[in-house]
Amino acid sequence: MKMHDISLMVTEKTVTWENTEQGFSKRWAAKLGTPGNDFNLSVLTDGTHTGTHVDAPLHFIPGGKSIEALDLNILVGPAQVVEIFGRDSVTSADLEGAGITPGMERVLLKTDNTRLKRKDNPIFDEGYVGLAPSGAQWLVSHGVRLVGIDYLSIGPHGPVNTQTHTIVLGAGMVVVETLVLDDIAPGKYTLIALPPKFQGLEGSPCRALLIEGELT
Numbered sequence: 405m406k407m408h409d410i411s412l413m414v415t416e417k418t419v420t421w422e423n424t425e426q427g428f429s430k431r432w433a434a435k436l437g438t439p440g441n442d443f444n445l446s447v448l449t450d451g452t453h454t455g456t457h458v459d460a461p462l463h464f465i466p467g468g469k470s471i472e473a474l475d476l477n478i479l480v481g482p483a484q485v486v487e488i489f490g491r492d493s494v495t496s497a498d499l500e501g502a503g504i505t506p507g508m509e510r511v512l513l514k515t516d517n518t519r520l521k522r523k524d525n526p527i528f529d530e531g532y533v534g535l536a537p538s539g540a541q542w543l544v545s546h547g548v549r550l551v552g553i554d555y556l557s558i559g560p561h562g563p564v565n566t567q568t569h570t571i572v573l574g575a576g577m578v579v580v581e582t583l584v585l586d587d588i589a590p591g592k593y594t595l596i597a598l599p600p601k602f603q604g605l606e607g608s609p610c611r612a613l614l615i616e617g618e619l620t
C-alpha cells in the first residue's frame with residue numbers, strides 16, 4: 405500500500421492564525437531520570453486549529469456538529485487532489501475547469517500556498533489562497549462533502565472568510581486545513597483524515613493520509 409502523509413509536523417514554531425492563536429507546546433509532567441519519576445509523561449497545550457486540522461460545522465454554525473459527531477464516512481474515502489495555480493482565490497470557474505470527477509465527494513485544493521511553501525513559514529501570510537464564496541457554492545451544489553486546502557483557512561483572509569466557512573460548514577461539509585501537498589500529484593486517492601475523539605470541539609488536529617488506489 406503506497407501511503408502519503410499529508411500532515412504538517414507541528415512544532416512550537418508552527419504558524420498560527422494571524423500569529424495570535426494558541427499554538428502547540430508541551431511540558432513534562434514527569435521526566436525519566438529526575439528523582440521520583442520512572443517514566444516520561446507530558447502534558448500538551450494546543451489550539452484546535454494548529455497544523456493539519458479538521459473544522460467541524462460548530463466552528464461557524466450555531467448548534468452545528470462537533471468533531472466527535474462527524475460522519476466517519478466523510479473523513480475516509482475517495483478524494484481528488486486538484487491543482488489550481490496562479491489564482492488569488494479559488495472560484496466556481498476555477499473548479500468548473502479543474503476536471504473534478506462528477507460525484508467526487510472529497511476535493512483537496514493544491515494552490516500557490518504549496519508552491520510558495522506558506523505553511524513552512526512561521527510568520528502568518530494573509531495573502532494566502534483561499535476558496536472564494538462562489539467556489540464554496542460550487543462544491544455544495546456538486547455534492548462535495550469534504551474540502552481540503554493547503555493553508556490555515558479554507559476562506560480567503562478578510563470578511564469573506566466567514567462567508568466561505570458559513571457556506572461550506574452550513575451545508576454540513578467537513579473542512580481539512582493546512583494540508584501538506586508538496587509531493588502529491590493531482591489525481592485520485594483514498595483519504596483518511598481522522599481527528600481524535602474529544603467531546604465538543606469545533607476543530608481538531610488530525611493525521612491526514614492519502615493512499616494510492618482504493619482501500620480494500
Ligand SMILES: [Zn+2]
Nearest residue numbers: 453459581607
Ligand atoms: Zn480551522
